[in-house]
Amino acid sequence: MVESRVVCTKCNSVREHLEILCRKCRSPFVIEVGGSYDDKIRRNFPYVSKFIFEPARYTPISELDKNLLVKEEYLHPTLSYKDRGMNVLFSFLKGKEVISNDIRVSEDSSGNAGASFAFFSNIAGIKSTVYVSSTANRNKLEQIRKYGANITEIAGNRKDVENAAINSGMMYLGHQYWPEFSDGFRSISYEINEQMERIPDSIYIPFSTGTLFTGIYMGFRHLLASGRIEKIPKLIAVLPERAAGMHNFILGKENRPEKSIADALTGMVPIRAEFLKNVIIEYGETLTVTEEEIISARKELLGKGFDVEYSSAVSYAGYKKIHEGRCLLILTGHGIKNTA
Numbered sequence: 001m002v003e004s005r006v007v008c009t010k011c012n013s014v015r016e017h018l019e020i021l022c023r024k025c026r027s028p029f030v031i032e033v034g035g036s037y038d039d040k041i042r043r044n045f046p047y048v049s050k051f052i053f054e055p056a057r058y059t060p061i062s063e064l065d066k067n068l069l070v071k072e073e074y075l076h077p078t079l080s081y082k083d084r085g086m087n088v089l090f091s092f093l094k095g096k097e098v099i100s101n102d103i104r105v106s107e108d109s110s111g112n113a114g115a116s117f118a119f120f121s122n123i124a125g126i127k128s129t130v131y132v133s134s135t136a137n138r139n140k141l142e143q144i145r146k147y148g149a150n151i152t153e154i155a156g157n158r159k160d161v162e163n164a165a166i167n168s169g170m171m172y173l174g175h176q177y178w179p180e181f182s183d184g185f186r187s188i189s190y191e192i193n194e195q196m197e198r199i200p201d202s203i204y205i206p207f208s209t210g211t212l213f214t215g216i217y218m219g220f221r222h223l224l225a226s227g228r229i230e231k232i233p234k235l236i237a238v239l240p241e242r243a244a245g246m247h248n249f250i251l252g253k254e255n256r257p258e259k260s261i262a263d264a265l266t267g268m269v270p271i272r273a274e275f276l277k278n279v280i281i282e283y284g285e286t287l288t289v290t291e292e293e294i295i296s297a298r299k300e301l302l303g304k305g306f307d308v309e310y311s312s313a314v315s316y317a318g319y320k321k322i323h324e325g326r327c328l329l330i331l332t333g334h335g336i337k338n339t340a
């Protein structure tokens with residue numbers, strides 16, 4: 001039977017209630033799973049009593065080239081992988097009866113998480129407000145509105161937007177903080193293991209705040225501990241040169257993120273930076289790509305039948321720089337989300 005516990009990434013303390021930062025050291029949590037992997041994927045999330053949304057199928061893995069595969073993670077209801085994390089987070093909170101119809105929830109997002117948050121708030125039957133930067137991508141704002149969420153635009157940087165959402169007086173469901181959100185991406189690793197005869201040597205993951213990276217790592221770690229795989233694939237975090245917070249953190253360099261065409265990738269140093277640094281050093285590496293490389297990678301993918309946003313195409317841009325063996329790209333968001 002699969003078991004889980006929520007632990008602090010720094011001092012290893014167990015979460016007491018539903019706090020989003022450790023009460024002892026103010027660090028964020030991750031969810032650790034133990035017990036043997038269950039072939040029924042949903043049973044590997046024992047803290048979710050009932051999923052509020054049942055996806056019809058797995059996202060496909062398609063061949064792009066010899067020894068190059070892509071997992072089409074943009075084929076979710078809101079056209080981004082974020083739905084996996086939001087489904088787990090909202091299902092968990094609904095099961096715990098933490099969220100009910102009279103509660104209002106807030107979130108801060110550059111777009112994709114906001115759309116997914118709005119979609120799942122709507123399914124859960126609760127009123128939601130998404131705090132966005134005044135420079136946010138208009139297509140993504142339109143999508144958030146479509147699901148019935150309120151939008152509050154904040155003039156300021158990423159941190160100002162986050163503070164506005166935290167201090168909104170509503171229940172703050174910031175996706176970066178809630179460990180259930182990043183834990184939702186464990187299922188990507190389980191699917192890869194089920195769908196492929198042999199798991200890839202390397203996986204290219206677009207990297208922003210590291211929630212996707214954390215979930216994929218935790219999934220493979222669980223499969224390894226359960227004897228289902230022999231080793232964890234090399235996990236390559238790909239970032240725009242202009243927005244490379246994690247990369248700079250590992251190198252001990254000053255971080256001054258600029259706006260990239262890959263607008264979903266913020267370039268901030270993630271709140272789980274120390275934890276992620278250790279994982280990346282042990283199991284992978286960071287790789288940065290230029291704006292030109294991102295633009296050309298997206299165009300090439302489009303020509304091959306994969307319509308993804310710039311923030312997704314960074315994984316292909318990274319692959320084109322360095323690759324070895326059998327590789328898999330995670331394609332995270334649909335191309336319709338970009339305005340150009």
Ligand SMILES: [Zn+2]
Pocket residue numbers: 008009010011012013022023024025026027
């Ligand atoms: Zn702690």
